[in-house]
Amino acid sequence: MRQFYLTFPNGYALRSKLNWTHYRLLMRVENDKAREFYMQEAVKSKWSTRQ
Known part of the structure; x- marks a missing residue:
């Protein structure tokens, strides 16, 4: 949970x-820009966790 808070400090940034x-x-993605890209793509493309 600590790692989650450190990685995503703004609650509003979370996507339902x-x-x-x-x-x-x-959380394993170290680059902030890359993490944001993957978050957007996962939502937009409806990726499962395996994808």
Whole structure:
């Protein structure tokens, strides 16, 4: 949970279309811009966590 808070400090930045597994995978992405890109693509393309 600490890592989640450090990675996503702004609660408003969270997207309801992503689940906890998405966020666990996104926390591993170190580059902020890359993480934001993958978040947007996951929502837009309706990616499952395996994709």
